[in-house]
Amino acid sequence: MTSVSFPAKPQARLSWLHLVSIQFGLIARSGRWIELIGGAAVLYVVAEFGPAMGNSGAEGRAWGQWAIYCLLLVAVWPSLLWRGEPVGRRYYHWSLPVPRGTHDLARIAAGGLWVLVVVGMLALSARVSLWPLAMRANSEPLFEIVEYGVGVLTLYAVASVLTLVTAHPARWFFGTLAVYLLLWAPMSIAPVPRWLFRAWGAPVVGRYGLFWATLGAGSSGDIHTEESPNAETTWGGDKYVVTVTGVETSDSTGRPGSPTTERTIEQIEFPAPHWRWAASVAWLAGSIGAMLLISARRRER
Amino acid sequence: MSILPTSVAGATAIRAIAVTKRYGKLTALDSLDLAVPDGSIYLLAGQNGAGKSTALRHILHLEEPDAGTITVLGYDILRDAARARAEVGYVADGELSPYGWLRVGALIAHHASYFPTWDAAYAARLIAELQIDLTPRVRTLSRGQARRVAFVLALAHRPKLLLLDEPTDGLDPVVRERVLHLLAGHAAEWPTTMLVSTHLVQEVERLADHVGIIKQGRLIGQMPRDYLRGTLNRFRFVAAESWRVPNEAPVVVVERSESGHEQEWTIWGEPGVVREIFDGPDVDLRSVTPLTLTDAVVALLSIEEAA
Secondary structure, three states, rough: HHHHHHOOOOOOOHHHHHHHHHHHHHHHHOOOHHHHHHHHHHHHHHHHHHOOOOOOOOHHHHHHHHHHHHHHHHHHHHHOOOOOHHHHHOOHHOOOOOOOOHHHHHHHHHHHHHHHHHHHHHEEEEOOOOHHHHHOOOOHHHHHHHHHHHHHHHHHHHHHHOOOOOOOHHHHHHHHHHHHHHHHHHHHHHHOHHHHOOOOOOOHHHOOOHHHHOOOOOOOOOOOOOOOOOOEEEEEOEEEEEEEEEEEEOOOOOOOOOEEEEEEEEEEEEOOOOHHHHHHHHHHHHHHHHHHHHHHHHOOO | OOOOOOOOOEEEEEEEEEEEEEOEEEEEEEEEEEEEEOOOOOEEEOEEEEEEHHHHHHOOOOOOOOOOEEEOOOEEEEHHHHHHHOEEEEOOOOOOOOOOOOEHHHHHHHHHHOOOOOOEEEEEEEEOOOOOOOOEHHHHOOOOHHHHHHHHHOOOOOEEEEEEEEEOOOOOHHHHHHHHHHEEEHHHHHHOOOEEEEEEEHHHOOOOEEEEEOOEEEEEEEEHHHHHHEEEEEEEEEOOOOOOOOOOOEEEEEEEEOOEEEEEEEEEOOHHHHHHHHOOOOOOEEEEEEHHHHHHHHHHHHHHHHH
């Protein structure tokens, strides 16, 4: 190779779109997208042929499990994206004629676009059903994929904040989560005040918790069997309502006179959909706000 | 207070005032005052760990100073670093780029996409002159090969200011000569200010027209090279035992050695003042030799102790 083809000259002031496209292309050339897309493909196989999670037998189980597994992948994706380029080792990046914060935000935005590619893969799969996620009650597939996409991007944004401040984002993300859960578990059996238990759980399963922010914001419902369905109960400090909406009777053999199985059809309302949308918006906006704040603190124009 | 001059007259491409940086208990930059004249080739010399690379990183705002201000090409670097960097070429002492998986050609193209002033024809010329192979991946390059690529990245957008951190380190003699020739040609062809940081002074001394000496994070002196040449010399003389340098004379004897009756002193002082010292019946001045820049830097690094 004796010559190099240069791209068209950029404008005097580099546009945001130009910067994101450079970073998107860089991720493409790096092959790191293979880790994301390939990882998603491997997780599909695990979801399809691996052990069932939760209520098995529901149609679209693999898709739903796959979607959940992909959440873990997305939580790790910022670390893969910045591998070998921790925050203390970005001298090359920052020597470019772009504000330091803007460069890093462009990379994060480009990584987010690659996350949307994965969401697109999920959407394109034939089995569009969000059984473990939104539990499929009265929601449209397109709506489900939108809310899943928002949830995934929210998780990606939360994990990405760490790439701006620490050289070990995955370690901090999962470490913090692990410590949080380890401290939470004993609370459920220890005689701690109810308010403390609820307060501790609020960031994850409270009305604005990360759990809801990530797992989508739609109406939820599921068909499953309950011997004595609860009309109302509490979980993690917030209320959810189980309403029996009907009974589905099915013939397990298809032959006349054979025994039938009755399944209670329930509408389960976890925090009302608008609260969960609010959770998504709050976490996404909070993460983006944190990133902008960190960038602004670098004081460059 | 240093006895060496620390102020530079005229327009400056870089002006750092009282820049301080601490890493824990270590003070890397200690009220650094640096003034690089516009259009000069300024050699920032100092020992390893003196703070040269740290100073350059602060000039590009790759690191945040704890105190002080830096102006680069008229831009306040703490606020307008991106604009300033568009007009600066930088050869870092560390790794070429963290994108080790990119091929050299792709890295150069990637770099070019950030610079509106990128001169593709000039880049091609540099690639040819430095005999750069564009096919290998960046991570497979030797230090010398990476350094050659770094010169293309730093020069091809025709920057007004070049920051070169240990530019010849890792280059074989042939390539080093080629690079120095190329830098001289670049400066002649295009109005460029260069700040060259190195501890290998002898390798770049023929380029420099200004010198700054950094020691333990503090700039102990900066001056035009001609001034240095006139002010720091080696004197060989024979003197009577009664001969003494007058206490009030504003000079500093940096080094002394004896060979038989002859003495050899390296003296810092204004030429006229120094000559007066040797005017007298008790002393016979045999020769005055200007120091090489390398020797001068070594002498200046020890001048404060001598003072």
